[in-house]
Amino acid sequence: MDVIVLGGGLMGAASAYFLARRGARVTLIERKRIGSGATVASFGNIRRSGRYLSQLPLAHRSLRLWGEAEKMLGRDVEFRATGHIRLIFDEGSLADMRAYAEAARPCGLDLEEISPREISARFPGLGPDAIAASFSPRDGSGNPRLIVPAFAEAARKLGADIIEEADVETIKHTSAGFLVATAKGAFAAECLLNTAGAWGARIAAQFGEEVPLSARGPQMGVTEPLPYRILPVIGIWTRDKDYGAYLRQVERGNIVFGGAAERVSVDLDPGHAAADPMRLPAQLRAVARLLPAIARVAVIRTWSGCEGYVRDMLPVMGRSATMPGLFHAFGFSGHGFQLGPGVGDAMAELITTGGCETPLDDFSVDRFSHNNGA
Ligand SMILES: Cc1cc2nc3c(=O)[nH]c(=O)nc-3n(C[C@H](O)[C@H](O)[C@H](O)COP(=O)(O)OP(=O)(O)OC[C@H]3O[C@@H](n4cnc5c(N)ncnc54)[C@H](O)[C@@H]3O)c2cc1C
Structure with a gap:
């Protein structure tokens, strides 16, 4: 089976790897450089807590693969299962956390509740x-700079062709499948997988599939390095988005932070998301509630990235509803980093076997169409 994977972010590179591992002949086409889209901008959170319940089976599948990544890809991608703590500052958020924990337990996610005394003793x-x-305890983080090149290189070793800096000119459907004309030549395959991230809705629209997706940029920052003391990823349970911050310390000592600032709208052409320095003070105030010591630390860089947010905040994954041989995996709505390896594995299973053991129905591309009653 021949498959063209369109878009070389985490979803495309992971799909290329798992497809090649299942024996498919894969061509991955990326119009820029591998991993240079939303993925490289990611905070790197490998978090299941707070995820939509319908996503937990996929998130568990992905977490298992993150745990195997170093052995599987032959490279340390800095996955560290250091745990994920979410602090709570008011009774309403405590009730939200308890309700979520109860609902998530039957779905295989166990959240431990810890008291203020335990917080100060353990963290x-x-x-x-x-x-x-x-x-x-089993969640953690990974390095957004390393994971895509690692998947792409491992896919290449299994025979996949990785075509970078190839602007796509046209995509045609022929009797034999798909013909993709690019600045680096034309490629044909019986299947096409759309992993074009924030640009994925444009590809879907070419096949008559409308997905309500907006491109937005969350804002991140990083401090100077400090002695490595903070192991878990830190977040918050809150109903107030002005306080919805998160942070983690990398082993080299820098503290990476994000959240709390509004995600700005991004123009898909050229798709460059810029961080806004005016948003930094409010963001840091929210981060300081989680880690007061950050007030004494210098911020050395801020950035953003172009991510596709679908109206219901769930991705589009699965078969096209209009075109046989076409598959989609895009619109990960700010939480695709954790899911990436699982998405690649699940899409490869679906494309090569026609079925997927992980439920994907809630992510179907036609859930927004009128005929579907959505
Ligand atoms: C700032 C930021 C922080 C984030 N933090 C987290 C986090 O901590 N945890 C988490 O789980 N998620 C996080 N996310 C979300 C996560 O990073 C994304 O959901 C995930 O990386 C999306 O991967 P992707 O492969 O779908 O998209 P991308 O990485 O954007 O890849 C899509 C690729 O497709 C290419 N492309 C587009 N159109 C075409 C075309 N026509 N032809 C060829 N190539 C094309 C693009 O150039 C791009 O390289 C964050 C996102 C951002 C922006």
């Missing part, structure tokens, strides 16, 4: 005003 310096926290 000194974090959230002195917190009234409780949840802790998910």
